[in-house]
Amino acid sequence: xxxxxxxxxxxxxxxxxxxxxxxxxxxxxxxxxxxxxxxxxxxxxxxxxxxxxxxxxxxxxxxxxxxxxxxxxxxxxxxxxxxxxxxxxxxxxxxxxxxxxxxxxxxxxxxxxxxxxxxxxxxxxxxxxxxxxxxxxxxxxxxxxxxxxxxxxxxxxxxxxxxxxxxxxxxxxxxxxxxxxxxxxxxxxxxxxxxxxxxxxxxxxxxxxxxxxxxxxxxxxxxxxxxxxxxxxxxxxxxxxxxxxxxxxxxxxxxxxxxxxxxxxxxxxxxxxxxxxxxxxxxxxxxx
DNA sequence: CACTTGACCTGTCCGC
DNA sequence: TGCGGACAGGTCAAGT
Numbered sequence: 001x002x003x004x005x006x007x008x009x010x011x012x013x014x015x016x017x018x019x020x021x022x023x024x025x026x027x028x029x030x031x032x033x034x035x036x037x038x039x040x041x042x043x044x045x046x047x048x049x050x051x052x053x054x055x056x057x058x059x060x061x062x063x064x065x066x067x068x069x070x071x072x073x074x075x076x077x078x079x080x081x082x083x084x085x086x087x088x089x090x091x092x093x094x095x096x097x098x099x100x101x102x103x104x105x106x107x108x109x110x111x112x113x114x115x116x117x118x119x120x121x122x123x124x125x126x127x128x129x130x131x132x133x134x135x136x137x138x139x140x141x142x143x144x145x146x147x148x149x150x151x152x153x154x155x156x157x158x159x160x161x162x163x164x165x166x167x168x169x170x171x172x173x174x175x176x177x178x179x180x181x182x183x184x185x186x187x188x189x190x191x192x193x194x195x196x197x198x199x200x201x202x203x204x205x206x207x208x209x210x211x212x213x214x215x216x217x218x219x220x221x222x223x224x225x226x227x228x229x230x231x232x233x234x235x236x237x238x239x240x241x242x243x244x245x246x247x248x249x250x251x252x253x254x255x256x257x258x259x260x261x262x263x264x265x266x267x268x269x270x271x272x273x274x275x276x277x278x279x280x281x282x283x284x285x286x287x288x
Numbered sequence: 289c290a291c292t293t294g295a296c297c298t299g300t301c302c303g304c
Numbered sequence: 305t306g307c308g309g310a311c312a313g314g315t316c317a318a319g320t
Binding site: 059077078127129279 | 311312313314315
């Protein structure tokens with residue numbers, strides 16, 4: 001599911017494709033995706049807009065227009081944004097690659113943006129939880145206001161994380177890392193992976209953490225996110241890059257979706273239990 | 289106030 | 305083979 005590294009990957013890829021392009025039309029196949037606008041309102045408002053830049057805040061992708069409005073997109077669990085250059089044109093050079101993905105649109109396509117040059121952007125979402133909101137800059141500020149610190153920003157210091165854990169002594173590490181109001185962009189995959197890298201059990205109580213353990217956790221969060229971004233994200237199932245291809249981080253996963261498989265460090269069996277309402281994966285031997 | 293559960297959805301997998 | 309149910313998990317609202 002798209003978490004920070006996946007949305008960051010899309011941001012970087014779409015930054016190469018979208019700025020400068022102008023929207024010719026929008027086709028809405030599942031109106032709930034663009035709620036509260038009706039398909040007619042959405043189509044009328046977005047037609048003619050020119051994209052200035054693509055940004056990311058937490059797991060939200062922000063497609064800015066020259067007129068200072070924004071299309072804010074949340075992919076939730078199964079959302080995809082697939083960019084298709086106009087026929088005969090490829091974004092990465094060379095011949096069109098059949099391995100890159102299935103033909104667009106798919107049965108799960110919820111809306112399509114068509115640009116004046118013939119290029120298209122497809123929003124696919126199997127489970128229909130994702131959304132796209134066409135909003136002004138004031139509404140963007142309201143949207144991102146409750147979101148916590150970006151873990152890859154320089155102000156995400158040891159002290160910041162220490163303070164967060166001190167503020168919620170009775171929560172567990174996993175509950176804390178998943179809380180978007182505290183730290184932005186971590187989901188189920190990267191909380192489990194960061195805890196493993198820091199050798200800490202995700203179910204540990206915050207108040208039991210020593211300062212040097214929090215330091216290790218901060219470093220682990222940053223390393224795991226950066227490494228995944230380098231590999232263009234995790235495609236356990238639905239996540240796709242903007243060209244339809246899969247991210248390359250799955251072989252680097254140490255615990256997520258590896259229950260009953262041997263720990264890559266000690267060989268003991270990776271365990272899975274339910275915690276904080278999520279499947280939680282860890283090595284009982286390596287993580288304390 | 290803090291924590292848990294349900295809702296939103298569909299596809300996949302498992303046991304019978 | 306088919307069917308029911310559990311499960312996958314981001315986020316918000318409602319319930320305990």
